C-alpha cells in the first residue's frame with residue numbers, strides 16, 4: 034500500500050468558487066496537481082478566464098472558468114446544470130468566494146451588512162444545495178467551505194461584525210449539512226484560515242503598521258500564512274484520505290485561536 038494513493042484525485046471533478054485568485058487559486062492548484070479537473074467559478078470573469086488558461090497550460094487542459102455571481106439564485110441553478118451537463122458529475126465543491134468588510138456596528142450600512150451575509154454565508158448554502166443534491170444522487174462527494182478564524186473569535190482592532198457573523202454561520206452550516214448528509218456519503222468540512230498573505234494583502238503586510246503589529250503579536254507563529262500553506266489540508270479534505278472526516282472546522286492560523 035502506498036499511503037499517498039489516497040490523496041490522488043485523478044478524473045475527479047472539483048469546483049472552486051472565488052478561484053480566480055488568492056486562497057481559492059492556491060487550493061484549486063493543489064487539486065489540479067493531484068489530478069482533478071477544475072472548474073473555477075468567479076464573478077470576475079476575465080480574471081477567472083486568465084487563471085484557467087494559465088493553469089490549463091500547466092496541467093494538461095484540466096481547468097475551465099465560469100463567470101457567475103453566486104448571490105444570484107437563478108445563476109447558481111443554471112451554473113450547476115451547465116457543470117453537470119459538461120462534466121457528468123461533481124465530486125468536490127470548495128465554497129471559497131467571499132468578501133471582507135470593516136465597519137463600526139453602530140453605523141454600518143444595512144445594505145453592506147446584507148451583502149456580506151449574502152456572499153459569505155447565503156451563497157455557500159445556495160451552491161451546496163444545488164451541487165449537494167447531485168452528490169447525494171451519486172452517493173458521494175466532498176464539500177469544503179472556506180470559513181475563517183473570524184467564525185471562531187472576534188478580530189481586533191478592526192470592527193467586522195457582519196463578516197464574523199457570516200463566517201460563524203458557515204461553521205454551523207458545515208456541521209448541519211454534515212449531520213444531514215453524512216449517511217448518504219456527502220462529507221462537509223470547513224477550513225478556518227487566520228491572516229493570510231494573498232495578492233491583495235501582501236503589500237499591506239509588507240508595509241506593516243500598528244494594526245499589522247497587533248495581528249502578528251496575537252499570532253504565536255508571529256507571521257501571516259502563505260496561500261500555499263492551505264494546499265495540503267485542501268487536498269486532504271477533498272480526497273479519500275479524509276474519508277471518516279465530516280462536520281469538522283480546521284484552523285490554519287499560526288496558532289491565533291490557540292491562545
Ligand SMILES: NC(=O)c1ccc[n+]([C@@H]2O[C@H](COP(=O)([O-])OP(=O)(O)OC[C@H]3O[C@@H](n4cnc5c(N)ncnc54)[C@H](O)[C@@H]3O)[C@@H](O)[C@H]2O)c1
Nearest residue numbers: 051053055056075076077102103129130131181226228229
Ligand atoms: N485572505 C485572508 O487573510 C483570509 C483569512 C481567512 C479567510 N479568508 C476567506 O478566504 C476566502 C478567499 O479569500 P481571499 O483572501 O483569497 O480573497 P480574494 O478577494 O483574493 O478572492 C475572493 C474571490 O471571490 C470572488 N468573489 C467575490 N464575490 C463573488 C461573488 N458574488 N460571486 C462569485 N465570486 C465572487 C472574487 O472575485 C475573488 O476572485 C474568502 O471566503 C475569505 O473570507 C481569507
